[in-house]
Amino acid sequence: MKNLFSSFRKGLRRRPRKNTGQINKLPQKPDHPNYAVPLSLAEKTEIMGKLVGHSNDIVFRRFNLGFTDIQVIAVYAQGMANSHAQNQAIFKSLMLYEEKSEEVGGGKREITGKSDPALIYELVKDNLIITGQLTEHEDLWEAAIDVLSGDTVLLFDGVNKILSVRVRQVPQKNIEDSEREVSIRGPQTGFSEVLETKIAQLRNKIKHPALKIESIRGGVYTNTGVVMAYLQGIVNPELVEEARRRLERVIHVDGIWESGVIEELIEDNPFSPFPQVEITERPDKAAAQLISGRVVIMMDGSPNVLIVPTIFWQFIQASDDFYQRLIGFALRPARVIALLLTLFLPSFYVALTTYHREMIPLSLLMAISAAREGVPFPAFVEAFIMEGIFEFLREAGLRLPMQIGQALSIVGALVLGQAAIQANLVSPAMVIVVATTAVMSFMIPAFHFSVSLRLLRFVVLIFAATLGFFGMLLMAVFLLTHVVSLRSFGVPYLSPLAPLNLDDLKDVLLRLPVWSHKYRPLILRPQDIKRQDEGLKPVKPRPEK
Amino acid sequence: MLTEKIKISSWQATALLTVNIISTAILYPPGFVPQLAGRDAWISFALSGVFGLSIVYLVVLLCSRYPGLNLLQIGEAVLGRFLGKLVGFGFVLFFISTTAAIILEFSDFMVTAFMPRTPLAVFNILMILFSLYAVYLGLEVICRVSEAAVVPILVFFLFTMVFMIGEVELPSLLPVLDAGFMPVLRGSLFFLSWTAQAFLLGMLYPYLVRPQQAAKIGIYAIAIISFYMIAGAIFLEGALGSGQVARLLYPLLSFARLIKAGGFLERLEAVVILIWIFGQYIKISLFIYFSAFSIRQVFGLADYRTFLWPLAALIAALSLTIFGNSMELENFIKNILSPFVLFFALIIPLCLFGVTILKNSVGKI
Numbered sequence: 023m024k025n026l027f028s029s030f031r032k033g034l035r036r037r038p039r040k041n042t043g044q045i046n047k048l049p050q051k052p053d054h055p056n057y058a059v060p061l062s063l064a065e066k067t068e069i070m071g072k073l074v075g076h077s078n079d080i081v082f083r084r085f086n087l088g089f090t091d092i093q094v095i096a097v098y099a100q101g102m103a104n105s106h107a108q109n110q111a112i113f114k115s116l117m118l119y120e121e122k123s124e125e126v127g128g129g130k131r132e133i134t135g136k137s138d139p140a141l142i143y144e145l146v147k148d149n150l151i152i153t154g155q156l157t158e159h160e161d162l163w164e165a166a167i168d169v170l171s172g173d174t175v176l177l178f179d180g181v182n183k184i185l186s187v188r189v190r191q192v193p194q195k196n197i198e199d200s201e202r203e204v205s206i207r208g209p210q211t212g213f214s215e216v217l218e219t220k221i222a223q224l225r226n227k228i229k230h231p232a233l234k235i236e237s238i239r240g241g242v243y244t245n246t247g248v249v250m251a252y253l254q255g256i257v258n259p260e261l262v263e264e265a266r267r268r269l270e271r272v273i274h275v276d277g278i279w280e281s282g283v284i285e286e287l288i289e290d291n292p293f294s295p296f297p298q299v300e301i302t303e304r305p306d307k308a309a310a311q312l313i314s315g316r317v318v319i320m321m322d323g324s325p326n327v328l329i330v331p332t333i334f335w336q337f338i339q340a341s342d343d344f345y346q347r348l349i350g351f352a353l354r355p356a357r358v359i360a361l362l363l364t365l366f367l368p369s370f371y372v373a374l375t376t377y378h379r380e381m382i383p384l385s386l387l388m389a390i391s392a393a394r395e396g397v398p399f400p401a402f403v404e405a406f407i408m409e410g411i412f413e414f415l416r417e418a419g420l421r422l423p424m425q426i427g428q429a430l431s432i433v434g435a436l437v438l439g440q441a442a443i444q445a446n447l448v449s450p451a452m453v454i455v456v457a458t459t460a461v462m463s464f465m466i467p468a469f470h471f472s473v474s475l476r477l478l479r480f481v482v483l484i485f486a487a488t489l490g491f492f493g494m495l496l497m498a499v500f501l502l503t504h505v506v507s508l509r510s511f512g513v514p515y516l517s518p519l520a521p522l523n524l525d526d527l528k529d530v531l532l533r534l535p536v537w538s539h540k541y542r543p544l545i546l547r548p549q550d551i552k553r554q555d556e557g558l559k560p561v562k563p564r565p566e567k
Numbered sequence: 568m569l570t571e572k573i574k575i576s577s578w579q580a581t582a583l584l585t586v587n588i589i590s591t592a593i594l595y596p597p598g599f600v601p602q603l604a605g606r607d608a609w610i611s612f613a614l615s616g617v618f619g620l621s622i623v624y625l626v627v628l629l630c631s632r633y634p635g636l637n638l639l640q641i642g643e644a645v646l647g648r649f650l651g652k653l654v655g656f657g658f659v660l661f662f663i664s665t666t667a668a669i670i671l672e673f674s675d676f677m678v679t680a681f682m683p684r685t686p687l688a689v690f691n692i693l694m695i696l697f698s699l700y701a702v703y704l705g706l707e708v709i710c711r712v713s714e715a716a717v718v719p720i721l722v723f724f725l726f727t728m729v730f731m732i733g734e735v736e737l738p739s740l741l742p743v744l745d746a747g748f749m750p751v752l753r754g755s756l757f758f759l760s761w762t763a764q765a766f767l768l769g770m771l772y773p774y775l776v777r778p779q780q781a782a783k784i785g786i787y788a789i790a791i792i793s794f795y796m797i798a799g800a801i802f803l804e805g806a807l808g809s810g811q812v813a814r815l816l817y818p819l820l821s822f823a824r825l826i827k828a829g830g831f832l833e834r835l836e837a838v839v840i841l842i843w844i845f846g847q848y849i850k851i852s853l854f855i856y857f858s859a860f861s862i863r864q865v866f867g868l869a870d871y872r873t874f875l876w877p878l879a880a881l882i883a884a885l886s887l888t889i890f891g892n893s894m895e896l897e898n899f900i901k902n903i904l905s906p907f908v909l910f911f912a913l914i915i916p917l918c919l920f921g922v923t924i925l926k927n928s929v930g931k932i
Contacts, residue, residue, distance in 0.1 A: 377682070381836055491837060492677060492690070495844040499712070500697050506711040507704045520715040522578050 057162035063093060063179035066162070070097055070177065073166040080169065088119030092142055095177040097165075102172030104191035111153040112174055112187055119150060139180025146176070147185060155188030167245055192216050197223075200303050202469065207345045212303040217247045217322035220305075224251060224318070227309035232256065240272035240284070240321065247322040248272055248284065251308075257315050258547045264511055265317045265330060281326040284319060288330070290509050295474040298510040300329040300336050307341050315548035331511035331546065333518075335530045337471035343533050351532050358531065360465035364475050365501075367462065368405045369486030369494045371455045375401045377490030393449040402487035404448050408456045409483070411438055413476060416460075517545045535559075577780045579710040580771050582717040584764075584788035587853055589720070589795060590846025591669060592761045593819050594676060595900055597799055602813040604754030606740055609800040611754030616793030618755065619762025622913055623785030626765070629920045630772040630781065638769035638916070639864045645919050645926070654915060655865035661911045662858040663878075667885035668899065669854060670694055673847045674886075675893050680820055681840070691886045694851055695879050701852035702859065703872060706774065709852050716845045723838045724795060727819075728802050730826045730835070735805035758796070760905040762789055766912035770857060816897075855882065 057073070060066055067082065074080045074097065083096040096112065147156070159165040165175045165184045172190030197219070200212030213220050221235055232253045240248040250269060252262055268288040272278065275287060281301060289298045302308055303325045308318045311329045319328040329336075338357040374382060375390060382390065397404065415434045419427050442448045459479070466472040478501065485493035508515035518526035526543050528534045537558035542548045575583075601608040626638075633641045639658055643651030674690030701709050744751065765785050772781055803812045803822060812818045823839045859871040859878055868874070890896040 378837070489685075489689075489693070490682065491840050492682070492693075492844065495841055496693060496697050496848070499716075499845050499848045500700060502715060503701045503704065503708060503712050506715060507708045514711070516711065516715060520711040521576060522714055 057164075057166075059160055059162055059165075059182040059184055061180055061182055063095065063177060066177045066184075067095055069162050070166065070169075070175075073162060074099075074169050085113070085117055087116055087142065087146070090119075093179060094146075096174055097169050097177065098174040098189075099169055099172055102191060103174055103189045107153070107189040107191075108174055108187075111151055111189060112176070115150050115152050116146065139178060143178050143181040143183065143185075146178070151176075151185070151187055153187060153189070157186040157188070159184040159186055167239070170245070192218075194219070203302060203304050203307070203341065203467070205304070205341045205345065208341045209304070209306045211305065213305055213308075213320075213325040213327060215323055215325050217249060217320060220320050220325075220327065221249060221251070223305040224309060224312075224320075227305055228253070228312060233312070236266070238269060238273060240269075241275055241278040242273075244277040244279070246278045248278070249320045251312060251318045251320065253312050253315070256313065256542070256548050256550045257317060258549060261315075261317060261331065261511060261546070265319070269319070278321060279323070281319070281321055281324050281328050284321060285328055288319075288328075290511065294504065294508055295478055296334070296505065296508060296515070297337070297468075297470050297474065298332055298508060298515065300332040300468070301326045301470060302329060303327070304341060310344070313542075315542050315546040315550075331513040332515075333510065333513060333545070334505060334515050335519075337468035338466060339533075340467040344536075348533075348535070351534070354530070354532055357465055357467075360462040361475065363462040364459055364466065364472070365479055365482060366494065366498065367459045368409055368455055368479060369482045369497075371452070372401045372405050372483060373486040373490045373494050376487065390449075390451050393451045396446045397449050398447070401452070402483070404452050405455070405483060405487075406480070408448055408452055409459070409480065412456055412460055513545050518543075573705065573707050573774045574776050575707070575710050575771055575774045576776050577784050579714050580768070580775060580781075580784045581787045581791075582714040583710050583771070583849075583853065584767065584784065585791050586713045586717050586720060586846050586849050587767065588761050588764050588788065588792050589724075590843065590850045591672060592758075592792060592796060593724075593799070593842070594672060594817065595897070596758050596761060596796070597803055597818045598812060598815050599901060600754040600758055600800070601804070601818075603757060604750045605746060605813075606804055607744055607746075607751045608754060608804065608812075609740070609797045610744070610751050612758060612793060612796040612800055614751065614755035615758040615762050616789050616796075618759050619765050619789045619793075620786060622763050622916075623765045623768060623782060623789065625913070625920060626769040626916050627772075627782045627785065629916050629923070630769050631778070632923060634778065635773050637771075637773050637864075638766075639861055640773075641769075641919055642915070645922050652865055655861060657915075658911065659858065659861045659865055661907075662854055662861055663882060663885065664889065665908075666851065666854040666858055666882050667889050668896070668904075669847070669851055670882070670886040671890055671896055672900075673843070673851070675896060676817065676843070679893065680817060681836075688887055692883055694848070695855070695883050695886075698848060698852040698855055699875060699879050701848070702856045703875060706856055706860075709849065709856060712852075713849045716849060720842050720846055721791070721795070723842055727823050727826065727835050727838055728798060731802055731806055731822065734825075735802055737801075737805055739805055739808055740801065757901070757905055760908040762792065763908050763912035765789055766916060767853075767857070769916065770860075855879070858882070 057069065060069070071082070079100045081096075081098055081100050083098075085094055085096070086092060087094055094116065098108070147158070157168070159168070159175075160183055162184070165186055168186040168188075169175050172192065174187045174189050176185040176187065178185075194214065194216050197211055197214050199210045203212075211223070213223060225233060230253070232255050233251065234254045235249055235251050237247060237249045239245045248269065250262075250265055252265075265288070269284075271287045272284055275283065278284060285297075285299045285301070286292065291298060300311075302311075308327050308329065312318055316329050316331065319330065321327075338354065338361060340353075343353060375394070379387060394401070399407070415430065415438070419430050419434075422430060439453060443450050443453060463472050463476055466475065482494060482497045482501075485497040487493075489496070506514070506516050506520050514521055517523060518530060523544055525541055526545055528538060529543070537554075537560070539553055540556060541551050542553045544551065596612075597608075600611050604611040629641065630636070630638075633644060636644060639651075639655045642654040642658075645651070646654060670691050671687075673694060674687045677690050678685060678687055701712060765788060768781060768785050772778060775781060775784075799819065803818050806822065806825070807815075807818070815821050820836060820839055823835045826835045855875075855878070856871075859875060862868070862874070862878070863871040890899060
């Protein structure tokens with residue numbers, strides 16, 4: 023009996039099973055850090071074969087250098103290499119090499135079948151490979167990753183170095199317009215999915231030596247390129263150090279497919295409903311944030327780049343605010359109102375009609391009561407159902423092809439809206455409230471931010487329905503406390519409002535003209551505080567007397 | 568990267584003190600002070616503002632002699648370990664009992680004015696639970712909440728008064744000092760239990776980024792509060808008349824209910840509730856924080872977060888049992904609150920200051 027219990031307890035403890043099967047013994051970089059290159063070609067080929075696996079798409083092409091008997095092996099992944107570039111840069115030049123004396127650096131360098139292997143290697147590296155993108159590896163693991171990324175790796179006998187020629191042909195879409203962040207006046211292009219193109223797009227915006235790129239490979243099995251960009255001399259060095267430290271988690275994660283994976287690994291408060299990292303697919307936005315003193319994190323395979331640190335107000339700013347004259351001046355407060363209405367309008371209506379009818383002016387109360395006449399549900403249930411249906415509609419429409427999407431909007435608008443009112447299931451007033459809330463939620467430019475607001479709306483609704491204004495406001499002040507306590511990379515989330523920084527406020531609740539911004543956002547504690555010279559304000563030309 | 572070292576900017580401290588005092592000051596005093604001082608209530612408010620300033624001056628003078636120490640630590644430094652702990656324990660009792668009173672004040676208001684059929688305990692317990700979150704996050708977060716909330720609170724407050732400006736008849740303030748000076752003085756002593764709360768500056772002092780601005784913080788906070796209270800008194804007096812104001816329990820609420828602006832904007836109580844709930848939330852979290860903080864200080868504990876739940880339960884129980892009904896609460900506020908607060912806000916700092924001076928002069932001889 024005692025044994026039974028102890029074994030039962032042991033079962034509960036659930037020890038991790040030891041890996042014994044051959045299948046689990048995949049070579050992994052963190053476990054096997056050292057793959058030093060052996061001298062002999064046969065050994066190199068063998069280890070390389072083990073590393074890149076005996077997959078059918080990996081080609082080991084054995085050929086001779088010119089008409090000598092020096093053997094070279096080219097390793098590449100079929101289909102991932104650009105065969106034209108490969109032929110031009112490697113095979114043509116190496117295979118058609120004519121054995122002759124070369125004048126190198128004043129001295130004679132003769133290559134024959136019996137020459138020193140190091141000399142052959144140097145010659146190939148310096149003279150024969152006709153491309154600029156050449157890397158030398160002393161680690162077979164690195165070379166293997168290059169092969170799997172589409173490059174061609176050359177193995178020589180007698181040298182403990184490996185040449186990797188960059189001929190990869192990345193499956194790539196054309197650079198397209200940014201569709202999720204539409205701008206009326208700003209630049210239209212969005213980020214490419216390919217990392218190198220993204221870096222090029224960023225460099226195109228900031229042609230200054232201060233722009234530094236640091237890259238790591240993230241994901242144990244995906245080996246995705248992840249890059250951190252910042253402007254040296256502007257950004258706070260502590261911030262870069264912190265970002266570097268947090269990005270180390272990215273190396274050890276299983277795989278990375280979207281910037282969202284990185285976001286979840288580097289954010290400060292993983293359980294908060296509010297996003298603490300800004301996402302953009304606009305190069306101009308990323309460049310502008312770099313200049314403000316922020317750090318941009320990009321990854322291969324996704325057009326979305328991450329911007330840290332992020333404050334609350336970034337989610338109600340759109341690129342157009344900065345491109346059109348004084349537009350931001352009026353739009354920013356409007357978006358704050360939209361934000362508050364998205365969160366609180368349905369709850370306000372429910373609290374008002376359920377608990378505080380005495381506060382409604384008489385004529386309005388009559389109108390609402392008449393509209394609610396015959397509706398079988400209490401206001402809360404009505405609101406919850408309508409808001410729920412609206413969210414479902416939106417979620418359903420999100421992933422539908424355009425053609426079916428139209429059918430959905432007919433169903434949504436006519437059947438659920440019109441018919442529900444005619445059948446007296448919901449009151450017209452409630453439909454107006456729900457529709458207004460929907461419009462307000464669309465006014466918030468950042469989608470992932472409005473998602474969290476939409477979710478919180480239901481929580482506030484429940485509190486408003488149980489306790490009226492008291493519940494609603496209690497929830498409001500609770501959310502305020504929560505938002506105020508958040509930090510993103512050490513920067514308080516609601517700053518510059520709380521803690522207050524008057525100079526930074528110029529670009530938050532309002533957007534004052536470009537020439538009025540003397541300083542970079544001070545909350546980021548940038549190294550170079552001054553943004554631009556004073557006296558840029560246009561002066562009205564006076565007629566000469 | 569939450570920093571353990573608390574830093575409070577001058578603006579944050581001003582906001583915290585202002586919200587903290589004004590959130591309960593607009594509840595009873597607009598009705599109680601006219602009961603004592605009649606139509607001269609506004610003079611009482613002005614006078615107690617001046618008294619409050621002297622308390623600020625005293626506390627800042629005391630604290631600047633012991634940089635890096637708060638009021639409780641100064642007590643230990645001046646009076647020695649035993650007496651200092653005793654004073655500290657007095658502060659613990661003060662904070663816990665005032666917290667309970669404030670919570671009851673709030674829920675009593677909610678029940679009387681808005682939701683008469685909801686039991687008091689609902690408001691008490693919910694308010695404590697939600698405040699605990701802020702307390703748990705610490706003083707810095709409470710400061711940030713108050714600095715985010717102070718501007719809307721003050722603006723909305725002004726907003727409600729602006730709508731009444733048409734109904735105010737200034738001649739009803741005359742004659743000034745009709746009944747002599749004593750009623751005015753009594754009114755101002757009553758309201759002093761609010762302005763005296765500026766002594767909390769002594770608790771915030773070691774965390775201030777710029778301690779040399781401490782006096783300024785207190786002056787600004789009291790100036791803002793006095794401005795609102797005097798304006799409120801004049802508006803209430805001018806619109807309703809002192810006889811009626813004194814009969815109302817929550818004159819400002821009745822005042823907001825009277826508002827009719829633009830033909831559709833009626834009864835701005837929603838705005839008033841907003842001010843009250845936000846303000847009270849901040850005040851209650853601050854007082855629970857100070858209760859926990861002073862317990863930690865007196866008993867030499869490592870972290871105040873460890874005993875927050877039992878403390879919250881104690882406060883919740885106290886808030887439900889400390890007063891039998893709202894009459895007892897009113898009686899407490901009218902007759903006992905003033906000396907109770909003044910003992911901790913004025914007499915103890917004064918004693919500490921006196922002993923300090925005495926010690927110094929003895930040391931010199």
